[in-house]
Amino acid sequence: MRELKPYLFIEINRKIAEKRARGEEVISFAIGDPDFPTPRPVIERLCHAAQDPANHKYPETAGLPELRQAIADWYKKRFSVCLDADKEVLPLIGSKDGIGHISLCFIDAGDIALVPNPAYPVYSISTMLAGGQAHHMPLTAENRFLPDLDAIPMEVIEKARLIWLNYPNNPTAATADLDYFNKVVAFAKKHSIAVCHDGPYSEIAFEGYSPPSFLQADGARDTGVEFHSLSKSYNMTGWRIGMAVGNAEMINALVKIKSNMDSGIPQAIQYAAIEALSGSQDCIAEQNAVYQRRRDLIIDMLSDIGLEAETPKASLYIWAKVPEGYSSLEFADDLLEQVNVVVIPGIGYGKYGEGYVRLSLTIPDAILVKGLSRLSGWHNSKHRLKTKK
Numbered sequence: 001m002r003e004l005k006p007y008l009f010i011e012i013n014r015k016i017a018e019k020r021a022r023g024e025e026v027i028s029f030a031i032g033d034p035d036f037p038t039p040r041p042v043i044e045r046l047c048h049a050a051q052d053p054a055n056h057k058y059p060e061t062a063g064l065p066e067l068r069q070a071i072a073d074w075y076k077k078r079f080s081v082c083l084d085a086d087k088e089v090l091p092l093i094g095s096k097d098g099i100g101h102i103s104l105c106f107i108d109a110g111d112i113a114l115v116p117n118p119a120y121p122v123y124s125i126s127t128m129l130a131g132g133q134a135h136h137m138p139l140t141a142e143n144r145f146l147p148d149l150d151a152i153p154m155e156v157i158e159k160a161r162l163i164w165l166n167y168p169n170n171p172t173a174a175t176a177d178l179d180y181f182n183k184v185v186a187f188a189k190k191h192s193i194a195v196c197h198d199g200p201y202s203e204i205a206f207e208g209y210s211p212p213s214f215l216q217a218d219g220a221r222d223t224g225v226e227f228h229s230l231s232k233s234y235n236m237t238g239w240r241i242g243m244a245v246g247n248a249e250m251i252n253a254l255v256k257i258k259s260n261m262d263s264g265i266p267q268a269i270q271y272a273a274i275e276a277l278s279g280s281q282d283c284i285a286e287q288n289a290v291y292q293r294r295r296d297l298i299i300d301m302l303s304d305i306g307l308e309a310e311t312p313k314a315s316l317y318i319w320a321k322v323p324e325g326y327s328s329l330e331f332a333d334d335l336l337e338q339v340n341v342v343v344i345p346g347i348g349y350g351k352y353g354e355g356y357v358r359l360s361l362t363i364p365d366a367i368l369v370k371g372l373s374r375l376s377g378w379h380n381s382k383h384r385l386k387t388k389k
C-alpha cells in the first residue's frame, strides 16, 4: 500500500471538484470518456434484458456463449481474425478488469513485465500488485512512440514474462502498423514472453485510417492476447464491458483467476454488448467525424499559440509539447490556476511523458470552443507580460 500512489485521475478530479465547489467554471480536457450517449438500440436491448428474471441471477465468469460468439463475429468482420468463441474469447468487466488481473496469472515475485512509458498506469501497477517489477520501455518522438525492442538489456529479457503494448496509444496517440506487430511477435517467440496488446481505441480513427489488431500479425495468437473494450467505440464506459481475445492458454488462465475474484458481467449488460457489436455500426463513423473536427480545432489553436503537437490518425487524444521553461506539471497547474482549464501532465503517465500534456477530444463542441479561447487568452496574457518585461 505504501508504494501504491493514488490513481492518476482521482487527484485530478479532486482538484476540479474543489474549484467547482468554489463556484468556478472548470473546462476539462482531461479524461477520455466519450461525451456521446450509448446508442439507443443498445439501451433498449439492455432495458428489455433487465426485465427478464433469467438475467437477475449470477452470471458465468466466462460470459454468455452468445456474447463470446458476437465478439468472435465482430473480430472476423472488422479484422478478418477468426477466433474460437469458447477458447479464445473472454468477456470482461471493462478491459481494465483483464488488464489488472492478467499479471496475477503470469507474474511472480522477481519477474519482470516490459511496460511502455508513458502509459496507461494499470500495466505497471498490476505488475507491482502481482509482486513483479516493471521495466520501462521509453516512448519518445525519436522512436515514433514505439518501444525499441533492441534496446532492452538481455538480463531484463531473461526475467521478462509479459510485454505490454497499446495502439492506438494512450497518451501519445501514436499508431503501430502490422510490420511492428510482426516484429513484436518474433521478439516474444524468441524469448518466450507473452504479449498483452491493449487496443480499446482501434475504432476511433480519422481520414479513412483503420488501425490493425495485434492478432492480425503472423502467429500473434501463439504468443499473446488483445484487450479490447466497448467503452470508447460505443460510449459504454459506464456499463463496464470489454474483452480479452487470443491465445487460449492465456485466456484460460485469466478465466481461472477471475472466477475466483468476481462473478462475471451482469447479463443484461452482456445482451447490450451483443447489440452494440452486431447491430448497426453507423455511430462509429458519425462520432469519428465529430472527433476529427474537434481534433482539427485543437491542433489549429495549439499551433496558433506556438505549442507543437502531431495531428493524430487515431485515438481520443492529442499529445502536445509544453512551452519551453515549463515542466508538464507546472504547465498543467498554470492553466488550471490562470484560466480554469484542465489538461493532464505527461509526467502522470511516467517519466518519459515529461515535456508533454494530454488533451482529450471528448468535450462537447461549445465547451471545447470556450476552452480553446481560454487557452488563447492564457497565451496572450503570458505574451503581454513578457513584452512588458
Ligand SMILES: Cc1ncc(COP(=O)(O)O)c(C=O)c1O
Binding pocket: 032, 093, 094, 095, 096, 097, 099, 120, 166, 170, 198, 200, 228, 229, 230, 231, 237, 241, 242
Ligand atoms: C489504454 C487504455 N486501456 C484500457 C482502458 C480501460 O478501458 P475500460 O473502460 O474497457 O476498462 C483505458 C481507459 O481509459 C485506456 O485508456
